[in-house]
Amino acid sequence: MHTPLVVLGGGPGGYAAAFFAADEGLEVVIVEQEGKLGGTCLLRGCIPSKALLHVARVIKEVDELKKDWGVTFGDAKVEIDTLRARKEKVISSLSGGLKQLAKRRNVTVITAKASFENSTTLxxxxxxxSIPEDRTLTFDQCIVATGSLPAMPAAFDIGSDRVMDSTGALALKDIPESLLVIGGGYIGLEMGTVYANLGSKVSVVEALDGILLAADRDLVKPLQKHLTALFEDRIYLNTKVGSLGLRDNKVEVAFEGPGKFGVERYDRVLVAVGRKPNSRGLGLENTKAVVTPRGFVEVDKSMRTADPHILAIGDIAGDPMLAHKASHEARVAVEAVLGKPTTFDKQCIPAVVFTDPELAWCGITEQEAKQAGRAIEVAVYPWAASGKAIALGRTEGLTKLILDPETERVLGCGIVGPGAGDLISEAALAIEMGCEARDLAETVHPHPTLSETMMNASETFFGTATEIYKPKRHKEAEAKPAEGNSPETATP
Structure with a gap:
C-alpha cells in the first residue's frame, strides 16, 4: 500500500493536517492507534476537562448566588454516573463528527500502531x-503528529489506580473524600478545581516556590487567593513528595519541605508534573530525523525534520504543547509538502489556564522582559473599575498590557478573570498585526463588557481611562506607578 502523504496521529494537529491536505487535492492516509480521531485533546484532555470545569463553575455560581444575592437552591447532589455519561457523550459527538469529516474528504483512516522501518516505510x-497483507505502508511524505503523554515518575508508579495521571482523573471513577494533586501547573490546578467543587477535600503540593511559574505573577495572585480558599489553605509550596505507598486502601504520602513535612494518607493522588513527547517506539532511529534528549523531534520553521521525507508538528515538535499550536503548524507542514514557501513564524501563541478565575496570556511577560533586560512599559486596568465585573461580582480580575516604550507597540498581554481565555484573542491579533496601544484605545468596544477592559488598559497607558484616575502619561515618566501609588478607581 502506498500513499503520497501519511499523517501519523489523529489529534488536533494530525486531523487538521490531513483535512487541509485533502482539501488541497492530496491523497491522504491517517494512521491512528486509538480507533478514534481527536487525540489527547478531545479524548482525554482539553474537551472533557473543560466539560467538567463547566459543571464545577455552575456549582460555584450557585454558592455565590446564595452568598451574595440571597438566591437559595437545594444542596447540590452529584450523580456520578450521569456526569460521566454526559462527558463521554460530548467526546463521542465530537469524535463522530471528525469521522464523518474524514469520510467526506476521502481521507483513509487506518487503526494501527505504526513505526518507521525506514524513511519511506511504516x-x-x-x-x-484495511491494514495491507504485508503490514507495510510506503509514502512520499509523512507528517508525524503523535502528541504527548502524561509524565509519571517511576517513584510514583506504584501499580495502583488510586495514583492517577490526568487520564485517570478524567475517567471520574468516583469523587474521593480526599485528593492530593502533585504539581502546581495548569493540569493539576484545573483538575483540582473540578474535584474540589464536586466535593473532594483537595490538597496541592508543589516542589517550587509558586504555582503556574510560567504565568505573570500579577495574574497568579487573584487565582492563588481563590484556590487557597477552595482548597482550604492546603497548597504546600517548596515541598517535595518523597514516596508513595498503599496503606489500608489509601495512598500514604511522605512530604519533605517547609510547606509540609511527615506522612499523610489520601483516597486518591493525581500526579500532574507535566507531559512528555510521544516519540519512543516510533522507529525514528531508522530515519534521518533527529530526536532531542527530551524526546522532541527537531524541525525547521517549515516543520521539516532532518529527513527530507518526514515532517513533525504539535507536541512532538517542541514546546509549547498546545492544541492550537499543533493545528496551525499542520497548515504550515502541508504547505511545505505542497512545495509552497511557508514558515511557522507566529508572533505569539496564547496560553490559557481554565481555572476559576481563568488566566490567559500571550506575547512577552513582564518577568521575561526583565530577564532579557528589555525596556518595556506596563499598563494595567483593574476590573474593580469595570461595571460589568462589578455586576458579576468578579472584581478580582485585571487586564495587563506590555508595551514598547518607543513605538508603543503591544508586545504582550495578560488577563485574569472569568472568560479570560476568550478575551485574550484580541490581544493575540493585536500582537500578530503589530498594533500600537492607540489602535486598541481607539477601537470602539461594546459596553458593558469585559472585552472593553482591553481598550481601558490601553487608555491607562495614555492616562485617559475614564473610570480610573491616573496622571496623564508623559514620555519621560515611568509607566508603572510607584509602590503605594495605585490608580484610583471609580465606576458609576
Whole structure:
C-alpha cells in the first residue's frame, strides 16, 4: 500500500493536517492507534476537562448566588454516573463528527500502531482489516503528529489506580473524600478545581516556590487567593513528595519541605508534573530525523525534520504543547509538502489556564522582559473599575498590557478573570498585526463588557481611562506607578 502523504496521529494537529491536505487535492492516509480521531485533546484532555470545569463553575455560581444575592437552591447532589455519561457523550459527538469529516474528504483512516522501518516505510500493527497483507505502508511524505503523554515518575508508579495521571482523573471513577494533586501547573490546578467543587477535600503540593511559574505573577495572585480558599489553605509550596505507598486502601504520602513535612494518607493522588513527547517506539532511529534528549523531534520553521521525507508538528515538535499550536503548524507542514514557501513564524501563541478565575496570556511577560533586560512599559486596568465585573461580582480580575516604550507597540498581554481565555484573542491579533496601544484605545468596544477592559488598559497607558484616575502619561515618566501609588478607581 502506498500513499503520497501519511499523517501519523489523529489529534488536533494530525486531523487538521490531513483535512487541509485533502482539501488541497492530496491523497491522504491517517494512521491512528486509538480507533478514534481527536487525540489527547478531545479524548482525554482539553474537551472533557473543560466539560467538567463547566459543571464545577455552575456549582460555584450557585454558592455565590446564595452568598451574595440571597438566591437559595437545594444542596447540590452529584450523580456520578450521569456526569460521566454526559462527558463521554460530548467526546463521542465530537469524535463522530471528525469521522464523518474524514469520510467526506476521502481521507483513509487506518487503526494501527505504526513505526518507521525506514524513511519511506511504516510497519503497521493491529487488527484493522484495511491494514495491507504485508503490514507495510510506503509514502512520499509523512507528517508525524503523535502528541504527548502524561509524565509519571517511576517513584510514583506504584501499580495502583488510586495514583492517577490526568487520564485517570478524567475517567471520574468516583469523587474521593480526599485528593492530593502533585504539581502546581495548569493540569493539576484545573483538575483540582473540578474535584474540589464536586466535593473532594483537595490538597496541592508543589516542589517550587509558586504555582503556574510560567504565568505573570500579577495574574497568579487573584487565582492563588481563590484556590487557597477552595482548597482550604492546603497548597504546600517548596515541598517535595518523597514516596508513595498503599496503606489500608489509601495512598500514604511522605512530604519533605517547609510547606509540609511527615506522612499523610489520601483516597486518591493525581500526579500532574507535566507531559512528555510521544516519540519512543516510533522507529525514528531508522530515519534521518533527529530526536532531542527530551524526546522532541527537531524541525525547521517549515516543520521539516532532518529527513527530507518526514515532517513533525504539535507536541512532538517542541514546546509549547498546545492544541492550537499543533493545528496551525499542520497548515504550515502541508504547505511545505505542497512545495509552497511557508514558515511557522507566529508572533505569539496564547496560553490559557481554565481555572476559576481563568488566566490567559500571550506575547512577552513582564518577568521575561526583565530577564532579557528589555525596556518595556506596563499598563494595567483593574476590573474593580469595570461595571460589568462589578455586576458579576468578579472584581478580582485585571487586564495587563506590555508595551514598547518607543513605538508603543503591544508586545504582550495578560488577563485574569472569568472568560479570560476568550478575551485574550484580541490581544493575540493585536500582537500578530503589530498594533500600537492607540489602535486598541481607539477601537470602539461594546459596553458593558469585559472585552472593553482591553481598550481601558490601553487608555491607562495614555492616562485617559475614564473610570480610573491616573496622571496623564508623559514620555519621560515611568509607566508603572510607584509602590503605594495605585490608580484610583471609580465606576458609576
Amino acid at each position: 510497519k503497521l500493527e493491529g487488527d484493522d482489516p
